Amino acid sequence: MTDAASLKLKIQIMRGDEIAMGPGKADLLDAIEQTGSISAAGRALGMSYRRCWMLVEVMNRCWSAPLVETSAGGTKGGGAKVTDMGQNVLGHYRALQDHMTSASQGPDWQALNTLLLAETDTH
Amino acid sequence: MTDAASLKLKIQIMRGDEIAMGPGKADLLDAIEQTGSISAAGRALGMSYRRCWMLVEVMNRCWSAPLVETSAGGTKGGGAKVTDMGQNVLGHYRALQDHMTSASQGPDWQALNTLLLAETDTH
Numbered sequence: 001m002t003d004a005a006s007l008k009l010k011i012q013i014m015r016g017d018e019i020a021m022g023p024g025k026a027d028l029l030d031a032i033e034q035t036g037s038i039s040a041a042g043r044a045l046g047m048s049y050r051r052c053w054m055l056v057e058v059m060n061r062c063w064s065a066p067l068v069e070t071s072a073g074g075t076k077g078g079g080a081k082v083t084d085m086g087q088n089v090l091g092h093y094r095a096l097q098d099h100m101t102s103a104s105q106g107p108d109w110q111a112l113n114t115l116l117l118a119e120t121d122t123h
Numbered sequence: 124m125t126d127a128a129s130l131k132l133k134i135q136i137m138r139g140d141e142i143a144m145g146p147g148k149a150d151l152l153d154a155i156e157q158t159g160s161i162s163a164a165g166r167a168l169g170m171s172y173r174r175c176w177m178l179v180e181v182m183n184r185c186w187s188a189p190l191v192e193t194s195a196g197g198t199k200g201g202g203a204k205v206t207d208m209g210q211n212v213l214g215h216y217r218a219l220q221d222h223m224t225s226a227s228q229g230p231d232w233q234a235l236n237t238l239l240l241a242e243t244d245t246h
Contacts, residue, residue, distance in 0.1 A: 003139040010133040011227070015239050016126040064240045089238055096231040103226035104134070108219040115212055116138050117187045 003119045005112075007104050011097060020062035021093050025055050029082055029090045032056075032068060038080045056080075063089060126242045128235075130227050134220060143185035144216050148178050152205050152213050155179075155191060161203045179203075186212060 013021040031041035042052040060066040067086030072078045082090070136144040154164035165175040183189040190209035194201045205213070 005143075006137045008133075008135040008137055009223075010131075010135075012131040012133075013235055013239070014129045014131055020128075020239060021235070062240060063238055085238065089235065092231040092234045092238075096227070096229075096235070099229060099231065100132075100223060100226060103223060104219065106219075106222060108215040108222065111215045112136055112144070112212065112219070115186055115208070115215075116136070116143060117185060 003117075005116045007109055009097070009100055009104060011093070011100060013093065015062045018058055018062055020059065021089060025059055026090060026093050026097075028052060028055050029059075029067065029086055032080050033082045036079050036081065038068075038070065041080075059086075126240075128239045130232055132220070132223055132227060134216070134223060136216065138185045141181055141185055143182065144212060148182055149213060149216050149220075151175060151178050152182075152190065152209055155203050156205045159202050159204065161191075161193065164203070182209075 010023060012019050019025070027045060028041060028047070031044045032038060035041050035044060038052050038056060039049050041047075042049050045052075056068045060068060063085060065085040066083055067089055068080055069083050070078050070080045133146060135142050142148070150168060151164060151170070154167045155161060158164050158167060161175050161179060162172050164170075165172050168175075179191045183191060186208060188208040189206055190212055191203055192206050193203045
């Protein structure tokens with residue numbers, strides 16, 4: 001374990017009390033895009049199928065069109081794909097994350113970094 | 124309940140795996156500053172004394188000097204005050220929050236806002 005200083009940033013897009021987009025949902029969209037199914041995405045992320053479905057349901061009802069489309073499948077269950085709306089939302093969310101990460105690297109973060117107990121120090 | 128869109132931002136200053144400063148700890152510092160004691164601060168925030176103490180302990184060991192000083196007291200228990208280091212860290216953290224909130228109000232947030240299901244819509 002290291003004692004290195006870092007800044008963690010969490011951005012949530014809220015619709016009322018519901019989290020329409022956040023770090024977990026964005027990662028899930030990426031995984032669905034890569035694997036083509038909700039169950040495979042869940043396995044890749046170490047998340048239960050039930051939990052993945054819940055996140056997809058919240059996303060699909062918060063935006064003006066669904067972000068994920070599922071198709072009934074054969075013996076292996078159906079596939080899932082990220083819609084154009086999903087790509088659009090995900091793109092803007094990732095761009096916002098990048099922009100905010102850059103914006104955080106200013107003088108206040110530098111000052112805080114200096115004030116943290118250095119790795120080799122002990123009180 | 125409203126379905127209005129909003130952006131939630133959480134900034135955590137990490138020292139290794141420990142959260143040296145975050146929204147909850149910043150609010151606790153404010154409350155200690157206002158009330159002059161950890162127990163009164165806990166009551167004001169609806170947090171247990173034990174939880175407040177844990178947060179203070181983490182803060183005090185993560186920075187190069189303690190952020191909160193406690194003094195043994197009389198019948199009513201001791202007081203607590205935010206140190207100069209505490210004021211310094213809190214000031215930079217609040218400035219970082221303000222800066223990041225401004226930085227979030229750009230074109231990506233505007234685009235996401237437009238893509239969210241409008242309040243009056245239903246799928």
